[in-house]
Amino acid sequence: MEDHEESFALNRxxxxxxxxxxxxxxxxxxxxxxxxxxxxxxxxxxxxxxVAGKRVLHLQCHFGLDTLSLARMGAEMTGLDFSEVxxxxxxxxxxxxxxxxEFIEANVLDLQPQxxxxxxxxxxxxxxxxxxxxxxxxxxxxxxxxxxxxxxVLVEFHPAVWMxxxxxxxxxxxxxxxxxxxxxxxSTYADTSATINLKSHxxxxxxxxxxxxxxxxGMHIDxxxxxxxxxHDCFGKTVKGEDGMxxxxxxxxxxxxxxxxxxxxxx
Numbered sequence: 174m175e176d177h178e179e180s181f182a183l184n185r186x187x188x189x190x191x192x193x194x195x196x197x198x199x200x201x202x203x204x205x206x207x208x209x210x211x212x213x214x215x216x217x218x219x220x221x222x223x224v225a226g227k228r229v230l231h232l233q234c235h236f237g238l239d240t241l242s243l244a245r246m247g248a249e250m251t252g253l254d255f256s257e258v259x260x261x262x263x264x265x266x267x268x269x270x271x272x273x274x275e276f277i278e279a280n281v282l283d284l285q286p287q288x289x290x291x292x293x294x295x296x297x298x299x300x301x302x303x304x305x306x307x308x309x310x311x312x313x314x315x316x317x318x319x320x321x322x323x324x325x326v327l328v329e330f331h332p333a334v335w336m337x338x339x340x341x342x343x344x345x346x347x348x349x350x351x352x353x354x355x356x357x358x359x360s361t362y363a364d365t366s367a368t369i370n371l372k373s374h375x376x377x378x379x380x381x382x383x384x385x386x387x388x389x390x391g392m393h394i395d396x397x398x399x400x401x402x403x404x405h406d407c408f409g410k411t412v413k414g415e416d417g418m419x420x421x422x423x424x425x426x427x428x429x430x431x432x433x434x435x436x437x438x439x440x
Contacts, residue, residue: 177374183374185257189256190371191369192259200406200407206242207269214328224294227249228251228292229294230291232315233297236254237263241267251288282310282311288318292318292323293320296326298329300329319438321440327383332348334428336377341408347377348379355373357373362407391438392437392438396433401420418430
């Protein structure tokens with residue numbers, strides 16, 4: 174991944190800055206989590222199933238809210254993220270919540286040999302794939318982390334969303350991974366009042382690219398679904414539906430917002 178080290182450095186600096194704002198934000202609501210709130214959405218919980226007693230690896234775990242929510246459900250948790258600030262906050266949050274989890278600071282595209290063949294479930298969700306320049310390495314590493322018969326649970330924003338500019342006023346980027354998307358982040362989705370002025374590099378990945386990468390890694394696609402709403406209010410111009418899901422105003426019911434995918438490794 175040497176060709177992308179500059180991009181990773183830019184993105185790591187951005188996520189370090191974001192984390193300092195996220196830990197105290199209403200969006201993440203750490204106090205409610207400490208009071209017992211589960212940070213996972215109903216769809217994620219359904220796909221994950223009963224995790225009690227299972228070994229689960231949470232990739233791109235940020236500062237650990239979802240990771241620790243799964244630990245509270247009885248899973249033996251490992252969280253991995255490339256932001257040193259996020260991992261530091263996750264390690265502080267675990268004892269505050271009275272929970273145990275291992276947190277590893279690493280790029281998701283750098284294989285961690287000590288994790289190979291150890292996990293019943295690999296989980297990753299919401300705004301994760303767009304930080305990766307290619308998905309072949311990602312999929313191969315996931316397959317190596319899973320036990321035989323283990324599964325990947327991916328819940329991700331739909332690549333159609335990332336075609337638009339931030340105002341959702343025009344299509345600005347290709348649906349396909351044909352260009353680096355360079356932006357300057359002025360704030361953060363979890364705190365629009367935050368002062369951040371940092372560049373980021375992202376990549377759009379079509380549904381076909383994601384599925385093909387997993388198939389090439391020897392995985393089987395067990396479930397796939399596209400949703401027209403998001404449980405998280407992290408885009409501009411959103412309206413909340415009666416079902417509690419957020420959609421882009423003027424595009425309600427027309428724009429896929431999220432997709433879910435479950436893939437398994439051979440026994």
